[in-house]
Every structure is written in structure tokens, then in C-alpha cells.
Amino acid sequence: MSTAHPxxxxxxxxxxxxxxxxxxxxxxLFAGGVCFRxxxxxxxxxxxxxxxxxxxxxxxHARTVSSPHGIxxxxxxxxxxxxxxxxxxxxxxxxxxxxxxxxxxLSVRAHTVLFYDLWxxxxxxxxxxxxxxxxxxxxxxxxxxxxRRTMVSRVRSISTFADYAVWLITVAPFVTGFIAHQHWxxxxxxxxxxxxxxxxxxxxxxxxxLGHMMFFVLSRFFIAGEYSFGRGSRTC
Amino acid sequence: MWWQQxxxxxxxxxxxxxxxxxxxxxxxxxxxxRCGLCADSCFLxxxxxxxxxxMPSYEALTSMKALAKNKKLISREELENVRxxxxxxxxxxxxxxxxxxxxxxxxxxxxxxxxxxxxxNGVYPHSLGEPEDxxxxxxx
Numbered sequence: 579m580s581t582a583h584p585x586x587x588x589x590x591x592x593x594x595x596x597x598x599x600x601x602x603x604x605x606x607l608f609a610g611g612v613c614f615r616x617x618x619x620x621x622x623x624x625x626x627x628x629x630x631x632x633x634x635x636x637x638x639h640a641r642t643v644s645s646p647h648g649i650x651x652x653x654x655x656x657x658x659x660x661x662x663x664x665x666x667x668x669x670x671x672x673x674x675x676x677x678x679x680x681x682x683x684l685s686v687r688a689h690t691v692l693f694y695d696l697w698x699x700x701x702x703x704x705x706x707x708x709x710x711x712x713x714x715x716x717x718x719x720x721x722x723x724x725x726r727r728t729m730v731s732r733v734r735s736i737s738t739f740a741d742y743a744v745w746l747i748t749v750a751p752f753v754t755g756f757i758a759h760q761h762w763x764x765x766x767x768x769x770x771x772x773x774x775x776x777x778x779x780x781x782x783x784x785x786x787x788l789g790h791m792m793f794f795v796l797s798r799f800f801i802a803g804e805y806s807f808g809r810g811s812r813t814c
Numbered sequence: 815m816w817w818q819q820x821x822x823x824x825x826x827x828x829x830x831x832x833x834x835x836x837x838x839x840x841x842x843x844x845x846x847x848r849c850g851l852c853a854d855s856c857f858l859x860x861x862x863x864x865x866x867x868x869m870p871s872y873e874a875l876t877s878m879k880a881l882a883k884n885k886k887l888i889s890r891e892e893l894e895n896v897r898x899x900x901x902x903x904x905x906x907x908x909x910x911x912x913x914x915x916x917x918x919x920x921x922x923x924x925x926x927x928x929x930x931x932x933x934x935n936g937v938y939p940h941s942l943g944e945p946e947d948x949x950x951x952x953x954x
Contacts, residue, residue: 622838661913664854672849733850735866736875741848790914793845797915805911 596773604777611784619796626802626813675719713756720749744787750775842916855911868903870910874921900925901936
């Protein structure tokens with residue numbers, strides 16, 4: 579790579595620079611930023627006073643009526659009133675997008691080879707055709723979400739430039755990666771763009787709205803509330 | 815009363831209050847991804863046929879944006895706009911649901927606290943003698 583392209587940064591070619599020191603910087607920003615945000619979360623929240631409630635009487639559970647399909651009516655009612663029940667399409671699209679957001683970068687063959695060369699990590703890779711299909715599904719989900727942001731008035735009313743920028747930062751590595759894999763346009767330029775966009779996303783996680791990645795886990799498990807997943811030991 | 819206090823005192827009061835809770839509220843609102851999924855958990859939003867001003871995240875974000883931006887030189891008119899948003903369009907029933915776990919009621923409650931320091935107490939449509947919205951509760 580370095581022999582085919584002019585040296586731009588001392589003895590490094592552009593690719594070597596973005597895949598070397600720039601990648602290290604973005605990983606440092608990601609790790610440091612995530613640690614800072616987690617510490618900030620615990621510094622700004624405080625321990626909640628423990629309140630012990632009377633246990634729910636057993637007869638309350640006994641009154642639960644089961645449907646012929648084996649799912650309790652109380653459970654069905656809970657699902658109907660949840661976001662899955664009220665916004666089924668958005669929930670499915672969002673869930674698929676977030677799963678693929680983690681799955682694709684860790685399972686693409688080119689990445690698993692890179693991880694093995696760099697750190698000796700042996701991750702399971704999926705066939706290239708499968709990773710192509712997964713990327714297309716991811717881009718479809720991302721397209722659906724940006725359409726929702728622009729078409730649904732209530733979402734549009736609270737959207738700012740930052741929301742569109744964050745969407746672009748998230749989608750860019752997948753678009754450039756797909757184009758690079760298909761060898762469309764100039765491979766070298768697209769590859770550099772792919773690496774830079776991925777590094778930008780990593781660096782932006784802790785400092786933009788992409789931080790909901792760790793905030794979601796912290797708030798839903800640690801902050802006590804009606805909708806928290808666990809009991810919650812902290813309060814705002 | 816607010817009109818007996820000097821404007822400088824009021825500004826200082828707001829500054830102190832902001833410093834106390836600003837960082838927490840900033841953290842909460844900075845991770846809002848503006849998904850709009852909190853809307854349907856609000857009965858006022860549903861009763862007003864999807865008027866975005868009744869959406870919990872709209873009220874929280876708009877009021878905090880106005881108060882944070884103009885905390886030093888906020889005009890009475892701007893404060894009244896915020897008051898209309900967080901009192902007339904929200905009853906603080908704390909039923910709003912955020913998929914990310916953002917405590918929206920605490921942001922609105924904080925905005926109300928700041929308004930109170932300027933003598934802006936809760937005003938509801940019936941207390942002003944305004945007619946009730948004819949569209950409320952109408953089933954299409």
C-alpha cells in the first residue's frame with residue numbers, strides 16, 4: 579500500500595496513518611470517554627434510600643388467567659401497552675438496527691482477519707454473501723429511521739442538526755465498507771474513508787447522543803423507577 | 815414577591831439553582847435521541863390528537879433549552895412561554911415513558927422550580943378563565 583501511494587505523513591502513507599496512530603487515538607477517545615461518562619453518571623446520581631415493601635399476596639398471582647395459547651392475559655396486556663405493542667414497526671426496526679450495529683463489524687471476514695493479526699483474537703466470521711445481506715438490512719433499517727425522523731411531525735419537531743449528523747456518522751462506516759467490499763469507485767480512497775468514518779464513530783460515542791449506548795444500560799438498571807429493569811439502587 | 819426583588823437577585827438565584835442541578839439535567843438531556851416514543855405514554859398528547867407541544871420530550875427539551883440559553887438575561891415574555899409549556903401542557907403525572915430511561919418529569923420539575931423563583935407559578939386554563947379546549951376528549 580505504501581509503495582503504490584505517495585508518502586504523506588513522514589514515512590507513513592495515508593492509509594498507514596489512518597489505520598495506525600489515528601486508529602489508536604480514536605480507540606483512546608472511545609475508551610477514555612466511556613470511562614469518563616460512567617464515572618460522571620455515578621458522580622451525578624446518588625444512592626437511593628432502601629425501602630422495603632410488603633410482598634404481593636399470593637392470591638394476586640393466582641387470579642392471573644391463562645389464555646388457550648399459554649400466555650397469561652396479564653402478560654399479553656403488558657406487551658400490548660408496551661412500546662412493542664404501540665409502535666411495533668419502530669421497535670422491530672430499532673432492535674434489528676442495534677443488533678446489526680454490533681454484529682456486522684465483529685463478524686465481517688475482513689475484520690476478523692484484522693483482529694487476529696493485531697491481537698490474536700479468533701472471532702467467528704460469517705460468509706461474505708451473508709455479511710452483504712446483513713449490511714443491506716442494516717442500511718434499510720437506518721433508511722427507515724431517517725424517513726421516520728423527516729416524515730413524522732412529532733419526531734421532526736424535536737430533531738436538530740445533531741440528530742441528522744449522528745445518523746450520518748453511524749451509517750457512513752457501513753456504506754463505505756459495503757462500497758469498498760464491492761470494489762466500486764477507487765478502492766484505496768474508499769478504504770481510507772471507511773477507516774476514518776469508523777474512527778469518527780468510535781470517537782463520537784462518548785461525546786454525542788451515541789452515548790445512549792452506555793447510558794441506556796446505566797439508567798435502566800441503576801436508576802430506580804417504575805420502568806427500570808432491575809430494582810435500581812440510585813436516584814437522580 | 816418577585817416584583818419586589820431586584821432583577822440582579824433573581825438572576826443570582828437562578829444561577830445558583832442552575833449550577834446545582836444543571837449537570838444532572840444536562841447529562842439526562844444530552845442522551846435523548848429524539849425518538850418521540852414518549853409521546854404515546856402521555857394522555858394529554860393523545861387527547862390533543864397528536865399536538866407535538868404536549869409531547870413530554872418536547873416540553874422538557876424546549877423549556878430547558880430556553881432556560882439554559884437565557885439563564886442570565888431571560889425576559890418575562892420568554893419565561894411566560896416556558897410556563898405555558900410546562901404547566902398548561904403538562905400535569906406532571908410522571909407517567910411518561912422513555913425507552914432510554916431518561917427521567918423526563920425531573921427535567922420538567924426543574925424547569926418549574928426555576929420559573930417559581932421568578933414568581934411564575936402554575937397556571938392552568940381553568941384558573942385563567944380560559945375556555946376549555948373543545949377538542950379535548952373528542953373521539954374521531
